[in-house]
Amino acid sequence: MTNNTIWEGLKAKFEALINWLVRYSKIVLPIILVVCVALTIVIAVHANKRKIEQEETAVAPEEMTGEGEALLDVPEVPLEKDAVPGINELFDVYYKAMVEGDTATMEKLVYYMDATEILRAAETSKYIDSYPPLEIYTKAGPKEGTYIAYVYAELKFHDYDKPIPGMRTYYVCTNEDGELYINEDGEESDNELHYMREIQLQGDVIDLNNKAAEAYNKMVVDDPQLADFLLELRAEIEKNVGEALARAEESEAPEEGTEEETSEETPEEEPVEVVTKVKTTDVVNIRTSDSETADKLGKAAVGDEFELLEEKGNGWSKVRYDGGEAYIKSDFLEPSEMMAASNDEQTDDGEEEEPQEQADNTDDSAATNGTVRVKETVRIRSGASESSEKIATAYMGETFDVIMKQADGWTKIKYNGQTAYVKSDYVE
DSSP: OOHHHHHHHHHHHHHHHHHHHHHTHHHHHHHHHHHHHHHHHHHHHHHHHHHHHHHHHHHOGGGBOTTSOBOOOOOOOOOEESOSTTHHHHHHHHHHHHHHTOHHHHHHHEEOOOHHHHHHHHHHHTTEEEOOOOEEEEEEOSSTTOEEEEEEEEEEETTOSSOEEEEEEEEEEEOTTSOEEEEOSSOOOHHHHHHHHHHHTSHHHHHHHHHHHHHHHHHHHHOTHHHHHHHHHHHHHHHHHHHHHHHHHHHHSOOTTSTTOOOSSOOOOOOEEEEEEEEESSOEEEESSSSTTSOEEEEEOTTOEEEEEEEOTTSEEEEEETTEEEEEEGGGEEEEEEEEEOTTOBOTTSOBOOOHHHHTSSTTSEEOOSEEEBSSOEEEESSSSTTSOEEEEEOTTOEEEEEEEOTTSEEEEEETTEEEEEEGGGBO
């Protein structure tokens, strides 16, 4: 077969195909168009999906701490009893020192105890007779060599014939020499606090705390005088600690007529800076509530500015967004506008306003009696502000005498003989 014959055959088939397409064009062309549109849609959807995946991978700011660390994974492992070598011995020595008022030993085991805590420990020991063997449970802590310890103890007090049950949570760390110690410096990182909060919400930990609470509540029901006894005991300890602190301050105060005596004029107090607006320091998600699982309302670019409504104690900030309220991780915000607010503002008549202690007794704040119980791990601060000095860390189940629940989202409590504050969201 020659090349001309092959060419003539191909030419004839091509002409036949053209004639067929022309004849059935009304049917064939729409089918071709539909196929082309479908292919275009599939390609576009696939490209958009890849773009979203890359964007989420690149941003994911809520899964990072302020220091750029990824949030720790919290393992779901069961509580262990008497499982960590050295921890039982640590708490046996600690509780023995607490009963005996051996504050020197307690200071060696705890980092750190300030002067008020030392006085309180010494005063409390005067009312404790003994304690039975401790029940000690642990879970691994956020760092290597750290543990979250739960100590169930039944303390026997003077003037009460039955031991009183209670549960306390401790953060135990290991020093450079491999020795265990109780960490109460209140300087835990955001990552450590996140880890501790998640541990406290695990089922077996909740059950253990409920066990102690049920045992205590049963005693109160069986003996109504128990609650009165404990309230009187706390009041007596606080009074004695306060008197001891006052004596210590008097002994350190300079005598009249010394060079340290200052002028009678009181220096004018500088105004307090209050943050009113914030701006983002990185690309970050805007959410409907203060949770990493909450719905996303949108994304903020670097430098976007928002009106700050509240800086919460759990690492989130409430901001004004699209005429409503939304939440952004505080680690990705910085102040952009400040407002000066004096602590000693005067009235129109020139008379000074009432002291803060009296002003708190308004309709916006509720003066209360009794105690509050910690629901989640939270920092105890010297003032009702996120920027106030951190005094310590409180763990779920701990209770404190409450002075007042304030309208600004803070609860004023008594802590180790002094006034302190915790975020109201974390106590009940």
